Amino acid sequence: MAVTDGTVVWVGADQPARALHPDAEIIDLDGAFVAPAFVDAHVHTTALGLKLTGLDLSGAGSVEQCLDLVRRFAEANPAGLIWGHGWDESRWPESRPPSVSEIDDVASGRLVYLSRIDAHSAVCSSALCAATPGLDAALGFSRTALLTAEAHHRVRMAALSALTPDQRAQARAAALDAAAANGIAAVHECAGPYISGPLDLRELLTTTHGVEVRAYWGEAVTDAEQARALLAETGAHGLAGDLFVDGSLGSHTAWLHEPYSDDPHAGTGNSYLDVDAIAAHVRACTEIGVQAGFHVIGDAAVSAVVDAIERVVAEVGGPAVAACGHRLEHVEMLTAAQAAKLGTWGVIASVQPGFDAAWGGDAGLYVDRLGVERAAAMNPFAAMAAAGVSLAIGSDAPVTALQPWSAIRAAVRHRTPGSAISPRASFSAATRGAWRAGGVRDGLAGTLVPGAPGSYAVWEADDLVVGAAADSVQRWSTDPRSRVPGLPRLDADDPDPTCLRTVHRGATIYER
Template sequence: MSSLLVRDVTVGDRPGRAVHVADGRIGWLGDAAEAPPADRTLDGGGALLTPAFVDAHVHATATGLSLTGLALHGAGSLRAAVAQVADHAGPAPTGTVLGTGWDETGWPEGRGLTRHDLDAVVGERPAYLARVDVHSATVSTALLDRVPGITDLPGYSPDGRLRLDAHHAVRQAAYGSVPPGQRRAAQQATLAAAAALGIGSVHEMAGPEVSSAEDLAGLLALAAGAPGPRVVGYWGELSERGGLDVVRELGLAGAGGDLFCDGAFGSHTAALSTPYRDRPETAGNLRFDTGSLVEHLRACTRASLQAGFHCIGDAAVDQVLAAVAAVVEELGRDAVRVCRHRLEHVEMVSDAAIEQLRDWGMVASVQPAFDAAWGGASGMYAERLGVERAAGCNPLADFVDAGVAVALGSDAPVTPLDPWGGVHAAIDHTTPGSGLRPFDAFDAATHGGWVAARAEHPEGPLSVGAPADLALWATSETLSAVLAARARPTCRQLVVAGDLIGDPR
């Protein structure tokens, strides 16, 4: 049995501490002077040691393709975005052009990309450029031609700006064209980036409209084959379509994740109870009938499997909770609570819905960076919803105060892998009173991910018997000081299951 001693570290706000790790778990912690011997020693030199971060919502392949390819998040205009596409496509004149991150809401041209913009710079090559929320995209004519029947699907537009089912179909075609070597390199890039940021676990939110089962299996095999961040896999497909078979075959954590019950505010596809302010002809879209959600929840609950649902707008949240209520009535509250079903994003939610989440033991898997990017009186939320409705989005404090389990994630590549940034965004919410207390935010970004995956240690992540997933930071400050200063210390060393990941920095 291999052992590791991490000595002379500050744990929380207590300096001069040490943690002894045996067989991948914490075996002892206390004063450094009293530490037992170990096979290996990592001298912290007084640096801060914390639980490793958990990013509770990630798309590893798409994130890696963004990290290694075409990312349009910084494009400040339509002209700049087109120029970036041209610069990216020129050196490699074959294959599908893949990109993500463009956001037209602040562009001076007052419109987003069209297929004519893309055709002018990519010619006859297929191209897929996802909007920043990845719930709509602009594609080239060549890619449209590869998807039979695309013109008959909901969300199709002849200008190449696709939403809803048309977008899901074309995204499958685009990412299905990525060769295995490029896919593996992208996944490796994501895991390496996560490790460098002190992220010890990522929750991979896979599904047939996001990535294939083969893609997910490859990621799980990659993570299992070498020391690095853990990958907790989810598959978002209804039971009536065979989703539970994939969950069982791959040994996944749950039958959910990005099971898209609606879309996103930015693409006007999140399902609202009243119309969008800037497009009053639409209130978004619900993708499933409630009966299908009930059937899925019933199957998961009977099997004691965790279900999960992507739901952003209030109509989508209420639809999912109506399905949960039906299963509670049928199978009992305790049977539902033990499954700890998840809601992903859950951005627009009423007080009554929050109480239901608490009563039924559900998890709010949230992305504070969404509020940082799009919240506030002049942000995208206010443009889409109006200032009053926007101010009620992402009520993080209400979740915690009500006793709802909260886990923080990035939804990368929608927002970057940035755990400290997510913690600080959760604290500094754009709506006064909606932010988290500093230690609640840090707990949601670390322990919250274990709770969300039904894998937490009863005494917490820094206790005897807990998995030894730790991060050593290049700062001598206490955790309280780091949080107060909104600092972003560099990860000196990541430890996952007692293994030192990479070279110390």
């Protein structure tokens, strides 16, 4: 392969390439392989960086272990806000989060914010509670209960405002460096007023880094004028991403048709936008030709979004809607009929296979929250793909790890029979599909053919399939029509390939 001025200009046999490009710099891969660089279609950059540079609670196996990690971090870092992320009480023997008093006992007087693994709820210290305006019982605040919905939004914004510019800058750099080191050339930042705030997004968009950032802002609008103003104010590329129609299953805030199986007090979860508001947002964005999109997980939330888009299609026509490439994040609970409609309207599904790997199966969080029957229908990737829904794979980092090969493995080895997609489709969703989800629809981005951007990664793997392998769980397709090169085996016990170099548009952005 030859790359000139950031563009692939030759793919073929070695000797003709050397003859055509006699003055080229030659890079001998010494047995490594090249594949198109990944795009992570759903990332929270600063939050990921805060986990990488701060307090990672994902390894805690109990309330006691979680509190011990907080105690040790507080001792090692005697000043500033303590931002922790990743605890998951569903795996703990106590089956509950830490309380405010317990957090105070290990970090007395400190501002402490500890978000659950799904980032839709948190616990915090009394000092942070006191520093959060308007936090009271009317918002669901309790010193013993999990903070969700509006109470969580307020606490999170108070915690974000307590971060110093240096903390935010270090976090962003760490997150983007991690992306490049994992063969990722671009990320889709899913920002919003209750996620990271406008200041953080402006800082991110002015950060100099080799990883490309496409920014989405999750705030609803009612008309085209408001949409244009919000885009200008935030610098976002689209009004999509984590615009919350509902919450998450882990925090009992995803919006369901039927109540949660494990908590009668949770009812059917939370609804943040109704059909009228969703339709108004889609209509406004369609009018100005930009991507709209929503965070949607529960089946009732999916129904509301599908009904709203259908209303807009009836008003302005399917082609106008499809031309925008509107997108849905997560979209975990949908029927075959709904998938068929989304496919017809050109709606893109930004999915996270890591969710199924973490919480799917016969005895995971999905079964706890929903029961066996509803859990088995979660994340129906195969049905979506069969209905013509374009898939884009992301991590929702820091919710799941920034590891694209692991995400591909999870999509191929879906824990529900019949819901997996092929290796070829999975790899495409993490490359070509993710570029398309970000508005790049030239048919070249995410491939390595003449005319494509020179965006690729060099990988070292123990087992590279280079023959005419079958397209199955065990083997990767090398059919040249797929534009997918020879790729590694990724069975359940295979390690992820090691990234040796990441190049974006001809510029090396990571080298081991």
